[in-house]
Amino acid sequence: AAETIAAAYSVNNMDKVILHSDLNNFYASVECAVCPELRGKPLIVAGSKEKRHGIVLAKNEIAKSHGIKTGDTIWQAKQKCPALVVVPPHFDLYMSYSEQIFELYTEFTDLVEPFGPDECWLDVTGSMHLFGDGKQIADKIRAEIKNRFALTASVGVSFNKVFAKMGSDIKKPDATTVIDRNNFRSIIWKLPVSDMLMVGKKTAEKLDGLNIHTVGDLANADSGALTKLLGVNGMSIYKSARGEDTTPVRKYHLSREIKSVGHGMTAVKDITTEEDARTLILYLSDLIAARMRKYGVRGCGISVHVRYYDLSSESKQATMPTTCASSIIAEHALKLYLSIANKPARTITVTIFNLTHGDCQQLSFFGDDVEKAEKLDKAIASIRAKYGKKSVGLAALIEQDFIYDKSDAEDFLPFKR
Secondary structure (H helix, E strand, O other): OHHHHHHHOOOOOOOOOEEEEEEOOHHHHHHHHHOHHHOOOOEEEEOOOOOOOOEEEEEOHHHHHOOOOOOOEHHHHHHHOOOOEEEOOOHHHHHHHHHHHHHHHOOOOOOEEEOOOOEEEEEOHHHHHHHOOHHHHHHHHHHHHHHHHOOOEEEEEEOOHHHHHHHHHHOOOOOEEEEOOOOHHHHHOOOEHHHOOOOOHHHHHHHHOOOOOEHHHHHOOOHHHHHHHHOHHHHHHHHHHOOOOOOOOOOOOOOOOOOEEEEEEEEEEEEOOHHHHHHHHHHHHHHHHHHHHHHOEEEEEEEEEEEEOOOOEEEEEEEEEEEOOHHHHHHHHHHHHHHHOOOOEEEEEEEEEEEEEOOOOOOOOOHHHHHHHHHHHHHHHHHHHHHOOOOOOOHHHOOOOOOOOOOOHHHHOOOOO
16 A cells, blocks of 8 residues: 555645654664663674774764764773673664664655665655654654664654755754754754765865855855866755755665675785785675676676775776676786785775676677686576575685684675764
Protein backbone atom coordinates (compact mmCIF):
# COMPACT_ATOMS: atom_id res chain seq x y z
CA ALA A 1 0.00 0.00 0.00
CA ALA A 2 2.87 2.35 0.78
CA GLU A 3 4.04 2.21 -2.83
CA THR A 4 0.81 3.83 -4.02
CA ILE A 5 0.62 6.57 -1.38
CA ALA A 6 2.52 9.27 -3.27
CA ALA A 7 0.69 8.61 -6.53
CA ALA A 8 -2.73 8.51 -4.88
CA TYR A 9 -2.67 12.11 -3.75
CA SER A 10 -2.92 15.00 -6.20
CA VAL A 11 -0.89 18.06 -5.25
CA ASN A 12 -1.73 21.37 -6.91
CA ASN A 13 -0.09 24.72 -6.22
CA MET A 14 1.48 23.65 -2.94
CA ASP A 15 4.96 22.91 -1.64
CA LYS A 16 6.28 19.45 -1.20
CA VAL A 17 6.58 18.26 2.38
CA ILE A 18 9.94 16.62 2.91
CA LEU A 19 11.35 15.13 6.10
CA HIS A 20 14.94 14.39 6.98
CA SER A 21 15.25 11.79 9.74
CA ASP A 22 18.57 11.48 11.56
CA LEU A 23 18.99 8.70 14.12
CA ASN A 24 20.70 10.18 17.18
CA ASN A 25 24.16 8.82 18.06
CA PHE A 26 23.25 5.77 16.03
CA TYR A 27 26.02 3.26 16.74
CA ALA A 28 26.25 4.12 20.43
CA SER A 29 22.47 4.15 20.78
CA VAL A 30 22.16 0.69 19.23
CA GLU A 31 24.74 -0.64 21.71
CA CYS A 32 22.67 0.79 24.59
CA ALA A 33 19.44 -0.59 23.12
CA VAL A 34 20.92 -4.10 22.93
CA CYS A 35 22.56 -3.88 26.37
CA PRO A 36 20.29 -1.83 28.65
CA GLU A 37 22.87 -1.98 31.43
CA LEU A 38 24.96 0.46 29.36
CA ARG A 39 22.27 3.13 29.50
CA GLY A 40 23.12 6.05 31.74
CA LYS A 41 26.86 5.53 31.29
CA PRO A 42 29.27 7.55 29.14
CA LEU A 43 29.89 5.27 26.17
CA ILE A 44 31.87 5.32 22.95
CA VAL A 45 32.11 2.90 20.05
CA ALA A 46 35.76 2.70 19.05
CA GLY A 47 38.00 0.68 16.79
CA SER A 48 40.88 -1.49 17.85
CA LYS A 49 44.03 0.20 19.16
CA GLU A 50 46.09 -2.79 18.05
CA LYS A 51 44.75 -2.52 14.50
CA ARG A 52 45.35 1.24 14.36
CA HIS A 53 41.68 2.07 14.31
CA GLY A 54 41.72 3.17 17.97
CA ILE A 55 39.54 6.22 17.48
CA VAL A 56 36.02 7.22 18.50
CA LEU A 57 33.51 6.18 15.85
CA ALA A 58 30.43 7.19 17.84
CA LYS A 59 29.49 8.44 21.30
CA ASN A 60 26.32 8.75 23.32
CA GLU A 61 24.95 12.02 24.72
CA ILE A 62 26.64 11.54 28.10
CA ALA A 63 30.06 11.05 26.50
CA LYS A 64 29.38 14.03 24.24
CA SER A 65 28.70 16.18 27.31
CA HIS A 66 32.29 15.49 28.43
CA GLY A 67 33.59 17.02 25.20
CA ILE A 68 34.34 13.73 23.47
CA LYS A 69 34.28 14.03 19.69
CA THR A 70 34.17 11.59 16.79
CA GLY A 71 37.76 11.07 15.68
CA ASP A 72 39.30 11.42 19.15
CA THR A 73 41.73 8.68 20.05
CA ILE A 74 40.68 6.38 22.86
CA TRP A 75 43.31 7.79 25.20
CA GLN A 76 42.14 11.34 24.47
CA ALA A 77 38.54 10.33 25.19
CA LYS A 78 39.51 8.69 28.48
CA GLN A 79 41.39 11.79 29.54
CA LYS A 80 38.17 13.72 29.14
CA CYS A 81 36.10 11.06 30.91
CA PRO A 82 37.97 8.44 32.99
CA ALA A 83 34.73 6.49 33.63
CA LEU A 84 34.19 6.03 29.90
CA VAL A 85 32.86 2.68 28.66
CA VAL A 86 34.48 1.56 25.38
CA VAL A 87 32.78 -1.02 23.17
CA PRO A 88 33.93 -2.39 19.80
CA PRO A 89 31.81 -1.76 16.70
CA HIS A 90 29.25 -4.35 15.56
CA PHE A 91 28.48 -3.23 12.03
CA ASP A 92 26.24 -6.17 11.15
CA LEU A 93 24.02 -5.20 14.10
CA TYR A 94 23.91 -1.54 13.05
CA MET A 95 23.04 -2.45 9.47
CA SER A 96 20.26 -4.74 10.71
CA TYR A 97 18.76 -1.89 12.75
CA SER A 98 19.17 0.48 9.81
CA GLU A 99 17.33 -1.83 7.41
CA GLN A 100 14.46 -2.34 9.85
CA ILE A 101 14.07 1.37 10.49
CA PHE A 102 14.15 2.16 6.78
CA GLU A 103 11.37 -0.37 6.29
CA LEU A 104 9.43 1.51 8.98
CA TYR A 105 9.81 4.70 6.92
CA THR A 106 8.22 2.96 3.93
CA GLU A 107 5.05 2.51 5.97
CA PHE A 108 4.54 6.26 5.52
CA THR A 109 5.74 6.73 1.93
CA ASP A 110 7.64 4.90 -0.79
CA LEU A 111 9.74 8.03 -1.45
CA VAL A 112 12.55 7.27 1.00
CA GLU A 113 16.10 8.21 0.02
CA PRO A 114 18.96 6.99 2.26
CA PHE A 115 21.80 9.35 3.15
CA GLY A 116 23.94 6.84 5.01
CA PRO A 117 22.86 4.11 7.44
CA ASP A 118 21.35 6.55 9.96
CA GLU A 119 19.87 9.32 7.81
CA CYS A 120 17.29 9.63 5.05
CA TRP A 121 14.84 11.93 3.33
CA LEU A 122 11.13 11.15 3.04
CA ASP A 123 8.72 12.92 0.70
CA VAL A 124 5.40 12.70 2.56
CA THR A 125 3.47 15.15 0.36
CA GLY A 126 1.14 12.41 -0.82
CA SER A 127 0.79 10.87 2.64
CA MET A 128 -0.71 13.77 4.56
CA HIS A 129 -4.33 12.82 3.88
CA LEU A 130 -3.58 9.56 5.71
CA PHE A 131 -1.17 10.56 8.49
CA GLY A 132 -1.54 14.30 9.09
CA ASP A 133 0.73 17.23 8.27
CA GLY A 134 4.53 17.10 8.07
CA LYS A 135 5.12 17.72 11.77
CA GLN A 136 2.53 15.15 12.80
CA ILE A 137 4.11 12.54 10.53
CA ALA A 138 7.57 13.38 11.86
CA ASP A 139 6.37 12.99 15.44
CA LYS A 140 4.69 9.67 14.62
CA ILE A 141 7.88 8.38 13.04
CA ARG A 142 9.95 9.42 16.05
CA ALA A 143 7.48 7.72 18.38
CA GLU A 144 7.56 4.49 16.35
CA ILE A 145 11.38 4.46 16.32
CA LYS A 146 11.41 4.91 20.08
CA ASN A 147 8.75 2.28 20.74
CA ARG A 148 10.05 -0.39 18.39
CA PHE A 149 13.81 0.07 18.66
CA ALA A 150 14.51 2.08 21.83
CA LEU A 151 16.31 4.69 19.70
CA THR A 152 15.62 8.37 19.11
CA ALA A 153 15.67 10.50 15.98
CA SER A 154 15.76 14.18 15.12
CA VAL A 155 13.57 15.11 12.16
CA GLY A 156 13.59 18.21 10.01
CA VAL A 157 10.40 19.12 8.14
CA SER A 158 10.60 21.48 5.19
CA PHE A 159 9.64 22.17 1.59
CA ASN A 160 12.96 20.95 0.16
CA LYS A 161 15.71 18.45 0.94
CA VAL A 162 18.41 20.96 1.89
CA PHE A 163 16.36 22.75 4.54
CA ALA A 164 14.92 19.47 5.86
CA LYS A 165 18.47 18.19 6.39
CA MET A 166 19.50 21.40 8.13
CA GLY A 167 16.37 21.27 10.25
CA SER A 168 17.23 17.83 11.62
CA ASP A 169 20.60 19.21 12.79
CA ILE A 170 19.19 22.23 14.62
CA LYS A 171 17.76 20.44 17.66
CA LYS A 172 19.09 17.14 19.02
CA PRO A 173 18.31 14.64 20.36
CA ASP A 174 14.73 13.47 19.85
CA ALA A 175 13.14 16.54 18.29
CA THR A 176 11.12 17.77 15.31
CA THR A 177 12.04 21.09 13.69
CA VAL A 178 9.82 22.70 11.04
CA ILE A 179 11.42 24.98 8.45
CA ASP A 180 8.76 26.56 6.22
CA ARG A 181 8.59 29.49 3.81
CA ASN A 182 7.61 31.84 6.60
CA ASN A 183 10.48 31.10 8.99
CA PHE A 184 13.42 29.80 6.94
CA ARG A 185 15.10 33.21 6.71
CA SER A 186 15.02 33.75 10.48
CA ILE A 187 16.20 30.21 11.25
CA ILE A 188 18.42 29.10 8.37
CA TRP A 189 20.02 32.33 7.21
CA LYS A 190 21.81 32.97 10.51
CA LEU A 191 23.60 29.60 10.41
CA PRO A 192 27.24 29.27 9.26
CA VAL A 193 27.47 28.66 5.53
CA SER A 194 29.48 25.49 6.28
CA ASP A 195 26.27 23.94 7.68
CA MET A 196 24.89 23.62 4.17
CA LEU A 197 25.09 20.54 1.99
CA MET A 198 27.73 20.85 -0.73
CA VAL A 199 29.72 23.41 1.29
CA GLY A 200 32.83 21.68 2.50
CA LYS A 201 35.89 23.15 4.17
CA LYS A 202 37.56 24.31 0.95
CA THR A 203 34.36 25.83 -0.44
CA ALA A 204 33.74 27.63 2.86
CA GLU A 205 37.26 29.06 2.71
CA LYS A 206 36.64 30.35 -0.82
CA LEU A 207 33.33 31.89 0.24
CA ASP A 208 35.08 33.55 3.16
CA GLY A 209 37.17 35.39 0.59
CA LEU A 210 33.94 36.94 -0.72
CA ASN A 211 32.92 37.90 2.84
CA ILE A 212 30.25 35.16 2.82
CA HIS A 213 30.04 33.67 6.31
CA THR A 214 26.38 32.76 6.85
CA VAL A 215 23.70 31.11 4.75
CA GLY A 216 22.02 34.51 4.53
CA ASP A 217 25.21 36.04 3.14
CA LEU A 218 25.21 33.33 0.49
CA ALA A 219 21.54 33.85 -0.36
CA ASN A 220 22.11 37.56 -0.92
CA ALA A 221 25.44 37.26 -2.73
CA ASP A 222 26.08 38.02 -6.39
CA SER A 223 25.22 34.83 -8.27
CA GLY A 224 27.61 35.73 -11.09
CA ALA A 225 30.54 36.05 -8.69
CA LEU A 226 29.64 32.71 -7.11
CA THR A 227 29.51 31.01 -10.51
CA LYS A 228 32.86 32.52 -11.46
CA LEU A 229 34.38 31.33 -8.19
CA LEU A 230 32.80 27.87 -7.89
CA GLY A 231 31.35 27.05 -11.31
CA VAL A 232 28.10 25.08 -11.43
CA ASN A 233 28.31 24.35 -7.71
CA GLY A 234 28.25 28.09 -6.99
CA MET A 235 24.84 28.52 -8.59
CA SER A 236 23.58 25.33 -6.95
CA ILE A 237 24.42 26.39 -3.39
CA TYR A 238 23.14 29.92 -4.12
CA LYS A 239 19.73 28.54 -5.09
CA SER A 240 19.71 26.18 -2.12
CA ALA A 241 20.38 29.03 0.30
CA ARG A 242 17.41 30.89 -1.18
CA GLY A 243 15.09 27.91 -0.70
CA GLU A 244 15.02 27.07 -4.41
CA ASP A 245 16.28 23.49 -4.23
CA THR A 246 13.94 21.25 -6.21
CA THR A 247 15.83 17.96 -6.02
CA PRO A 248 13.31 15.11 -5.73
CA VAL A 249 13.42 12.35 -3.13
CA ARG A 250 14.17 9.02 -4.77
CA LYS A 251 12.09 5.91 -4.31
CA TYR A 252 13.58 3.63 -1.67
CA HIS A 253 13.92 0.59 -3.89
CA LEU A 254 15.59 2.45 -6.77
CA SER A 255 19.33 2.32 -6.15
CA ARG A 256 21.52 5.25 -7.03
CA GLU A 257 23.69 5.13 -10.10
CA ILE A 258 27.07 3.70 -9.19
CA LYS A 259 29.83 6.00 -10.41
CA SER A 260 32.85 4.35 -8.79
CA VAL A 261 33.84 1.29 -6.78
CA GLY A 262 36.69 1.53 -4.32
CA HIS A 263 38.19 0.16 -1.17
CA GLY A 264 40.90 1.29 1.23
CA MET A 265 42.68 -0.18 4.22
CA THR A 266 45.01 0.91 6.97
CA ALA A 267 47.71 -1.70 7.49
CA VAL A 268 48.69 -2.88 10.97
CA LYS A 269 52.25 -1.75 10.26
CA ASP A 270 53.65 0.82 7.87
CA ILE A 271 54.12 -0.36 4.31
CA THR A 272 57.79 0.02 3.43
CA THR A 273 58.43 -2.56 0.70
CA GLU A 274 57.08 -3.16 -2.79
CA GLU A 275 56.12 -6.70 -1.79
CA ASP A 276 53.97 -5.51 1.11
CA ALA A 277 52.31 -2.93 -1.13
CA ARG A 278 51.64 -5.59 -3.76
CA THR A 279 50.05 -7.89 -1.18
CA LEU A 280 47.73 -5.23 0.20
CA ILE A 281 46.77 -4.03 -3.28
CA LEU A 282 45.99 -7.60 -4.34
CA TYR A 283 43.66 -7.93 -1.39
CA LEU A 284 41.94 -4.62 -2.12
CA SER A 285 41.61 -5.48 -5.81
CA ASP A 286 39.99 -8.82 -4.96
CA LEU A 287 37.35 -7.03 -2.86
CA ILE A 288 36.75 -4.37 -5.52
CA ALA A 289 36.40 -6.92 -8.32
CA ALA A 290 33.83 -8.88 -6.29
CA ARG A 291 31.73 -5.76 -5.76
CA MET A 292 32.00 -4.81 -9.43
CA ARG A 293 30.68 -8.23 -10.45
CA LYS A 294 27.85 -7.81 -7.94
CA TYR A 295 26.94 -4.42 -9.45
CA GLY A 296 27.36 -5.67 -13.01
CA VAL A 297 29.94 -3.04 -13.97
CA ARG A 298 33.40 -2.75 -15.50
CA GLY A 299 35.69 0.27 -15.35
CA CYS A 300 38.54 1.81 -17.32
CA GLY A 301 39.63 4.52 -14.87
CA ILE A 302 41.74 3.75 -11.80
CA SER A 303 43.03 5.91 -8.97
CA VAL A 304 45.28 5.21 -6.00
CA HIS A 305 45.30 7.33 -2.86
CA VAL A 306 48.15 6.90 -0.37
CA ARG A 307 48.22 8.24 3.17
CA TYR A 308 51.71 8.18 4.63
CA TYR A 309 52.93 7.54 8.16
CA ASP A 310 53.10 11.30 8.81
CA LEU A 311 49.42 11.64 7.71
CA SER A 312 50.32 13.49 4.51
CA SER A 313 48.71 12.03 1.40
CA GLU A 314 49.00 11.79 -2.37
CA SER A 315 46.84 10.53 -5.24
CA LYS A 316 47.25 9.59 -8.88
CA GLN A 317 44.94 8.22 -11.53
CA ALA A 318 45.25 6.62 -14.97
CA THR A 319 43.36 4.57 -17.55
CA MET A 320 43.43 0.81 -18.04
CA PRO A 321 41.60 -1.77 -20.17
CA THR A 322 37.88 -1.84 -19.35
CA THR A 323 37.53 -4.71 -16.88
CA CYS A 324 36.37 -6.01 -13.54
CA ALA A 325 39.27 -8.48 -13.22
CA SER A 326 41.13 -8.32 -9.91
CA SER A 327 44.54 -9.16 -11.39
CA ILE A 328 44.38 -6.35 -13.95
CA ILE A 329 43.13 -3.88 -11.34
CA ALA A 330 45.99 -4.90 -9.03
CA GLU A 331 48.58 -4.61 -11.80
CA HIS A 332 47.65 -1.03 -12.66
CA ALA A 333 47.10 -0.01 -9.04
CA LEU A 334 50.60 -1.18 -8.10
CA LYS A 335 52.12 0.81 -10.98
CA LEU A 336 50.36 3.93 -9.76
CA TYR A 337 51.40 3.30 -6.17
CA LEU A 338 55.06 2.82 -7.08
CA SER A 339 55.02 5.99 -9.18
CA ILE A 340 54.05 8.17 -6.19
CA ALA A 341 55.02 6.37 -2.97
CA ASN A 342 58.16 7.94 -1.53
CA LYS A 343 57.93 7.16 2.18
CA PRO A 344 56.32 4.57 4.49
CA ALA A 345 52.59 4.31 3.80
CA ARG A 346 49.85 3.91 6.38
CA THR A 347 46.76 3.55 4.16
CA ILE A 348 46.20 2.59 0.52
CA THR A 349 42.90 3.17 -1.28
CA VAL A 350 42.15 1.90 -4.80
CA THR A 351 39.13 3.20 -6.76
CA ILE A 352 37.77 2.22 -10.17
CA PHE A 353 35.74 4.79 -12.13
CA ASN A 354 34.48 5.50 -15.67
CA LEU A 355 32.14 2.54 -15.29
CA THR A 356 30.10 0.76 -17.94
CA HIS A 357 27.15 -1.47 -17.12
CA GLY A 358 26.20 -4.90 -18.42
CA ASP A 359 28.43 -6.92 -20.70
CA CYS A 360 29.79 -3.94 -22.62
CA GLN A 361 33.55 -4.24 -22.92
CA GLN A 362 36.11 -1.98 -24.53
CA LEU A 363 37.93 -3.60 -27.43
CA SER A 364 41.69 -3.40 -27.04
CA PHE A 365 44.93 -5.23 -27.65
CA PHE A 366 44.43 -6.69 -24.16
CA GLY A 367 41.05 -8.26 -24.98
CA ASP A 368 42.08 -11.90 -24.61
CA ASP A 369 43.97 -11.27 -21.38
CA VAL A 370 41.06 -9.34 -19.92
CA GLU A 371 38.58 -12.06 -20.81
CA LYS A 372 40.78 -14.79 -19.31
CA ALA A 373 41.30 -12.80 -16.11
CA GLU A 374 37.57 -12.18 -15.71
CA LYS A 375 36.74 -15.86 -16.33
CA LEU A 376 39.26 -16.84 -13.64
CA ASP A 377 37.66 -14.41 -11.17
CA LYS A 378 34.20 -15.80 -11.93
CA ALA A 379 35.43 -19.37 -11.40
CA ILE A 380 36.93 -18.44 -8.03
CA ALA A 381 33.73 -16.62 -7.06
CA SER A 382 31.61 -19.68 -7.88
CA ILE A 383 33.85 -21.88 -5.70
CA ARG A 384 33.59 -19.41 -2.82
CA ALA A 385 29.82 -19.22 -3.22
CA LYS A 386 29.56 -23.01 -2.97
CA TYR A 387 32.21 -23.81 -0.37
CA GLY A 388 32.67 -20.58 1.57
CA LYS A 389 34.74 -17.41 1.25
CA LYS A 390 37.82 -19.04 2.71
CA SER A 391 37.79 -22.04 0.36
CA VAL A 392 39.97 -20.22 -2.19
CA GLY A 393 42.31 -17.38 -1.32
CA LEU A 394 45.26 -15.40 -2.56
CA ALA A 395 48.56 -17.15 -1.97
CA ALA A 396 50.22 -13.79 -1.34
CA LEU A 397 48.12 -13.37 1.80
CA ILE A 398 49.32 -16.55 3.49
CA GLU A 399 51.33 -15.85 6.63
CA GLN A 400 50.89 -12.10 6.23
CA ASP A 401 50.31 -10.40 9.56
CA PHE A 402 50.23 -6.75 8.54
CA ILE A 403 46.85 -6.80 6.81
CA TYR A 404 43.89 -6.04 9.03
CA ASP A 405 41.76 -9.07 9.95
CA LYS A 406 40.50 -10.15 6.55
CA SER A 407 37.05 -11.13 7.81
CA ASP A 408 36.57 -8.15 10.13
CA ALA A 409 33.65 -5.87 9.28
CA GLU A 410 35.67 -2.95 10.67
CA ASP A 411 37.46 -3.07 7.34
CA PHE A 412 34.44 -1.22 5.99
CA LEU A 413 34.45 1.77 8.33
CA PRO A 414 31.53 3.91 7.10
CA PHE A 415 32.98 7.33 7.93
CA LYS A 416 30.85 10.17 6.59
CA ARG A 417 32.15 13.13 8.44
